[in-house]
Amino acid sequence: MKPSDLNRDEILMLLRTPALDAELETMLDECTEELCKAVQPRTIWRMLPVGHSDEGVRVGGLLLGGKDIALHLTGCKQAVLLAATLSAPVDALIRRAEASDMMKALMFDAVAGAAIEAVCDELEQSLHESLGFRYYTARFSAGYGDFPLNQQKDLITMLDAPRKIGLTVTQHNTLLPMKSVTAIIGLSDQPVKDARRYCCGKSCGECPNRDGCVYAKNPEDEKGSTQ
């Protein structure tokens, strides 16, 4: 991964600052460089059938909790279940910095946040190019809306993610390595309406996590998103 793959504005947003002075800019450049060297992006995905019924939506036979994921996949007969991780060395780099230099730790953490986003974006892009569907929903993850976090274990089991990419989940539903994502993308040949993508800056109005969310945008910016 190269520093140029990352969105600098996103890094600054995660650092909770509009700008940096020259000295901190230099430091951020060095941290970005170092983090990119440590990153070993690994992804895995499967294309699975989607089944809607009164009890909710099933992906690959697994019943997913909550109404939001079912709404997200409305009109989709298939979906991609994906997982991505920056891998363990990134956690180690951040952990070490926390013990020696909190400024660096903060910067590594922010850069890693932008990096996992970039990894997911790239995978998503390649899926759009290779799968041949006309419409794709945005990524929807456990913890968005009412899609329960405690299904992380089911999701990574279905992908065999511990064996395939070294991604695990704790008994308290935290993905480890920490900079990791699981998500579901609906596939359809009909236009999809996936405005319920929480934690994403696209549909903040309905989001239960709106307060305190660093991604939250102005209400005027909010529109449903289709691709």
Next chain:
Amino acid sequence: MNFRELLKSNSFLYLDGGMGTMLHLSPGELPERLNLTEPERVAAVHRAYAEAGSQVVYANTFGANPLKLEGTGVDTAETVQAAVRLAKAAVPADVAVALDLGPTGQLLQPAGSLTFDAAYEAYKTVCIAGAAAGADLVVIETMSDLLETKAALLAAKENTDLPILVTMTFTETGRTFTGCPISAMAVTLEALGAAAIGINCSLGPNEILPLIQSLSKWTTLPLIAKANAGLPDPVTGEYSITPEDFASYMPAFAEAGVKVFGGCCGTTPDFIAAMREVLRGREPVTPNQHRPLAVCSGIRTVMLDMPRVIGERINPTGKKRMKQALLDLDFDYLRGEAISQTDADADILDVNVGTPGIDEAAVLPQAVQAIMEVTDLPLQLDSSDPAALEAALRIYPGKPIINSVNGKAASIAEILPLVKHYGACVVGLTLDENGIPNSAEERFAIGRRILDAALELGIPKEDLFLDCLTLTASTGGDGPVQTLRAVKMVHEELGLQTVLGVSNISFGLPNRPLINRSFLSIAMQNGLTLPILNPMAEGMMDTVRAFRMLAGFDPNCEAYIAACQNAENPQAAAPVQQASSSLTLEGAVIRGLRQDAAKLTEQALQTMEPLDIVNQLLIPALDTVGADYEKGTVFLPQLIQAATAAQSAFGVLKAHMADQGNAGGKGKIVIATVQGDVHDIGKNIVKLLLENYGFDVIDLGKDVPPQKIVDTAIAQRVSLVGLSALMTTTVGAMEETIKLLHAQYPECKTVVGGAVLTADYAEQIGADCYAKDAKATVDYARTIYGE
């Protein structure tokens, strides 16, 4: 059937292939449940493999451990016993049944939150059940973390008499997902007593072949290969390689030294039959006879093929600041010493926590864990207390050095069995019941006696290092000469690694650095291979680098030149310094100039008391930055930058106060990230700021059980506990901690923070204060402690 004999025989040995592949599981179906509900479905797979020529079948216990089965209603021991019994019933008597141990599915500390003991207990349950049901051997497979692998191996070794096979999963980089290199795996597992080792899963045969070739150079054990049938297609789920394609790689695997063949994900009985067919008429090649001499951590191997430096800084002897840190269980100080020695190019770090008032058996493993969070370097565990050594040896991933055994009968009897059991190297001190002999010959004789005792226990000769003991030159006599002669004799006549604590030589003499580096040079020339020294001390690392270059260990002088260039262009780790005569300490903090802040603090100490510096200079500066932060004119990075500058000022003050023998701060605060939560960064920012304001922060880390937080708060009589939670799922643990605190220590206040909390929520769970950020926590702490 005797599996050990089978492994020794001069023929290939065939394992089975994929189990999950053959079971055709439906979504959500738990393979381990089938042992109890549909045993015939599992037995049919075993039979098919035996018929295809597998000499070993793996019982269906890969995921059968209490950590994975929690909440499924399947009892671990019950399914393990059923699995082994059904496998034994399914295959002929000449086919062995292996108890299969897979990963727990959880990451161990420090990457995750699972403790070594919890992992060990989980595997112990499986091993006891599997052995009782009649398993012929134990296989540990698909492992990524060396410490988890060690937990499984120790559980098998300590609770069964069965031979143990271990295969780990590597990526194309030659490392596992958690960063364990092939070398560290081989060095560690051979020392721990595995019967055969190898690689399984994750990749196809084409990708695993070079990894096996690399592994063969690191071990004398029989090699195992169990590749996947290529990669699965994400759309169809089908694997990409046919049995014939798969088998066509096997002759090359045999050439690389593989003796034990099998398959992993996507392989079927047809793959086993095809492999047998392809290898018919061949014989295993003679295994590698040479075991490279090395020590390792879980992620770095250090070959002992040239003088290697053991950093001595983590040792309280004669260091007031380190003693104070150990008494306060302030592991950050140890972490700092580990980081600076790692940065100074030490190869191995000695860890000694022996000081009066410390329970070494409790503290040494904690110290080792803290140090491993921040360095990859292998460790030398330094204690005279066997219980402390054993506690640390258990939780150390990799092959460590024990410092030390000596020629006394009691020491040999206590220490060498630990060396053998845990597969460590050991330093033998050439002294005995009569003290340190004067002559080189007598020291050599003691060394030889320790060597004989080690060999008798089956410890490989090269795992013993001898320390011929540096005596202070200033006492007169021929002490240094005898030490050097003994080193030379050990090096030349026994061919062992030699250790010396170098700087002892110069006690009581002027210009110690000169004497130290001169002695170091002479000693290396006489055969010293493992100097123990302070890598930050003037000229010491330079002397080692120069010696390595001149003695032929640094071809083309590359390492030497690189080190010199680094010294000329120190990396701009900290922002560019702009010291000028007009800069004040307050200004340095506000602008985040760390080195200047430290220097100016030293100057201030000449005329001011430490607490006055805190109250009159540091805190006003931090208040200025904090006020700007609240106004929104400076942002988080600038706030943290100022805080790290204040931190470097505090480093100077703390060292000064330890020298003066007073610890005094403004009050103690316990902080922790609550149980279940492993996101630590927010709490660490809070800690930094609290320390900036002169509070003594007792940081319990992440994933901390409620009772531990309460116990610490009571024991330390703190007035405030700070709790952090980042996940909605862990706020419950925060609430429980507060309830427990109210019940057992009601006079203590609580402040809470974290991404998912709000003021309302904080009130609901009974917290005294909700802090929206680190600065707010400091403000609240100041009100509690009456500022």
